[in-house]
Amino acid sequence: MANHPLGIDFGGTGIKGAPVDLDAGDFATKRKRIATPQPATPDAVVEVFREIVAQFPDSTGPIGVTLPGVVQHGLVKSAANLDPSWIGQDADAILTDALQREVHMLNDADAAGLAEAAYGAAKGRGGVVLVTTLGTGIGSALINDGVLVPNTELGHLELDGEVAEKRASTVAREKAGLSWEEWGVLLTRYYRHLDRLFTPDLIVVGGGVSKAWESFGHLIDVDCEIVPATLKNRAGIVGAALHAARAEGAR
Numbered sequence: 565m566a567n568h569p570l571g572i573d574f575g576g577t578g579i580k581g582a583p584v585d586l587d588a589g590d591f592a593t594k595r596k597r598i599a600t601p602q603p604a605t606p607d608a609v610v611e612v613f614r615e616i617v618a619q620f621p622d623s624t625g626p627i628g629v630t631l632p633g634v635v636q637h638g639l640v641k642s643a644a645n646l647d648p649s650w651i652g653q654d655a656d657a658i659l660t661d662a663l664q665r666e667v668h669m670l671n672d673a674d675a676a677g678l679a680e681a682a683y684g685a686a687k688g689r690g691g692v693v694l695v696t697t698l699g700t701g702i703g704s705a706l707i708n709d710g711v712l713v714p715n716t717e718l719g720h721l722e723l724d725g726e727v728a729e730k731r732a733s734t735v736a737r738e739k740a741g742l743s744w745e746e747w748g749v750l751l752t753r754y755y756r757h758l759d760r761l762f763t764p765d766l767i768v769v770g771g772g773v774s775k776a777w778e779s780f781g782h783l784i785d786v787d788c789e790i791v792p793a794t795l796k797n798r799a800g801i802v803g804a805a806l807h808a809a810r811a812e813g814a815r
């Protein structure tokens with residue numbers, strides 16, 4: 565498995581990892597999932613990462629890790645839906661030391677965006693692509709001609725006087741008990757706003773709820789082409805592994 569870097573997806577409820585076959589854009593073996601410790605402090609989470617790494621003794625080489633916050637050159641800069649003790653941490657240095665492997669962290673939506681651009685719904689697409697993830701928050705990845713502009717944080721745009729993800733994420737929909745139609749109105753507002761600001765050639769809608777695209781995709785009324793993500797819950801792990809391989813110059 566020497567050519568299969570490990571991808572780890574650090575989410576609010578689960579931490580999942582698998583070695584990734586970067587030619588196929590898919591897991592090389594079945595993934596391992598461990599519940600996210602609460603509180604998800606760096607120390608507690610590092611222990612889970614250790615356990616995941618130990619599950620794949622044949623995997624060598626770099627490790628890519630996602631985080632649901634801003635990560636600039638390995639440094640954690642925000643934690644909207646994450647334990648605040650991560651802020652200011654040099655995650656790459658801490659994890660590289662703790663796991664004794666080169667570790668490269670990136671924003672979760674950026675990982676999904678890299679994966680969708682390389683293997684999924686945006687594969688082979690030139691121009692400006694916006695990948696969004698609808699979940700606890702709203703994540704975004706801005707990709708121009710296949711190149712990622714990291715940390716765009718478009719879930720934090722203001723929409724009708726409120727942070728967009730507080731109104732239009734999957735969790736916001738569940739909390740407010742919105743029907744698909746009611747959510748569709750909010751998503752239309754949100755995606756039209758993105759369209760006006762970025763004039764993307766393609767918008768990709770990811771996050772767990774993209775499985776239910778048949779129920780809500782047609783309710784998003786936006787001029788730009790808009791499609792569901794295709795890597796589904798594999799995007800974070802695959803994108804993280806790809807990021808690590810690229811950071812090491814192996815891809």
Ligand code: BGC
Pocket residue numbers: 631632633634642643644645671672673674697699700701702703704717719729
């Ligand atoms: C965070 C982003 C993250 C998104 C999805 C937002 O609250 O600020 O960094 O990508 O949630 O997890």
